[in-house]
Amino acid sequence: MVKEIQLRIPIQEEKFEGILKKKAARFLNIAEKDISAVKVLRKSIDARKSDIVFNYKVAVYIHEQLPEFSEYSFEYKDVTKSKEVHIIGFGPAGMFAALRCIELGYKPVVLERGKKVQERRRDLRAINQFHIVNEDSNYCFGEGGAGTYSDGKLYTRSLKRGDVRRVFENLVFHGATEEILVDAHPHIGTNNLPKIVENIRETVL
Numbered sequence: 176m177v178k179e180i181q182l183r184i185p186i187q188e189e190k191f192e193g194i195l196k197k198k199a200a201r202f203l204n205i206a207e208k209d210i211s212a213v214k215v216l217r218k219s220i221d222a223r224k225s226d227i228v229f230n231y232k233v234a235v236y237i238h239e240q241l242p243e244f245s246e247y248s249f250e251y252k253d254v255t256k257s258k259e260v261h262i263i264g265f266g267p268a269g270m271f272a273a274l275r276c277i278e279l280g281y282k283p284v285v286l287e288r289g290k291k292v293q294e295r296r297r298d299l300r301a302i303n304q305f306h307i308v309n310e311d312s313n314y315c316f317g318e319g320g321a322g323t324y325s326d327g328k329l330y331t332r333s334l335k336r337g338d339v340r341r342v343f344e345n346l347v348f349h350g351a352t353e354e355i356l357v358d359a360h361p362h363i364g365t366n367n368l369p370k371i372v373e374n375i376r377e378t379v380l
């Protein structure tokens with residue numbers, strides 16, 4: 176049996192190993208040994224008062240094993256001989272369009288006006304230090320698209336317009352931390368984002 180419950184864990188207790196299992200057992204009035212696994216579905220922090228707490232939404236597996244495989248899996252087969260789809264730009268839209276093409280058996284051919292994600296750094300430095308703007312490689316243009324060199328918050332209002340979870344799972348597949356799957360305010364981080372963009376390029380190439 177699987178039960179979804181909400182738990183509030185004070186910040187001081189959060190670091191204790193097994194705290195979720197313990198709290199879940201208490202909440203459900205069952206023994207800890209009856210719980211096979213606790214899966215975090217959503218995590219947020221409530222720091223409005225001096226007693227800071229984490230709000231967890233968890234799935235409690237009672238006498239039932241956690242499924243081994245995620246419902247999302249990504250397999251990128253060789254599409255070099257497949258029908259071509261041309262994609263202009265390797266920003267988020269272009270990257271995910273290219274990945275989707277491969278998943279559907281098409282060969283994406285990406286035309287990107289800017290430089291590779293790591294090479295963009297030099298052009299950003301030129302903007303900040305010398306006020307020289309390369310019009311093809313800057314904060315907006317270049318591999319990874321606009322926002323690659325911001326802090327990588329994963330906010331969207333279009334939750335009903337597509338499978339956002341699939342995008343997050345794919346970012347994890349390409350190197351993002353699994354925390355983005357549960358955090359209420361998921362965040363990739365400026366340091367991590369370029370590497371993930373490189374990994375996506377490797378998949379596409």
Ligand SMILES: Cc1cc2nc3c(=O)[nH]c(=O)nc-3n(C[C@H](O)[C@H](O)[C@H](O)COP(=O)(O)OP(=O)(O)OC[C@H]3O[C@@H](n4cnc5c(N)ncnc54)[C@H](O)[C@@H]3O)c2cc1C
Nearest residue numbers: 264265266267268287288289316317320321322325327328
């Ligand atoms: C500074 C900044 C910070 C941001 N921070 C965040 C954030 O933290 N979280 C968030 O969710 N969103 C953020 N955004 C918004 C986010 O970056 C955009 O919503 C997103 O990049 C749009 O993706 P896109 O693929 O549609 O377009 P773009 O990212 O603009 O990608 C378009 C790509 O096409 C290329 N291109 C353009 N013209 C041509 C051409 N003629 N030929 C070939 N290639 C071309 C460009 O070089 C670019 O790589 C930020 C944006 C900026 C500018």
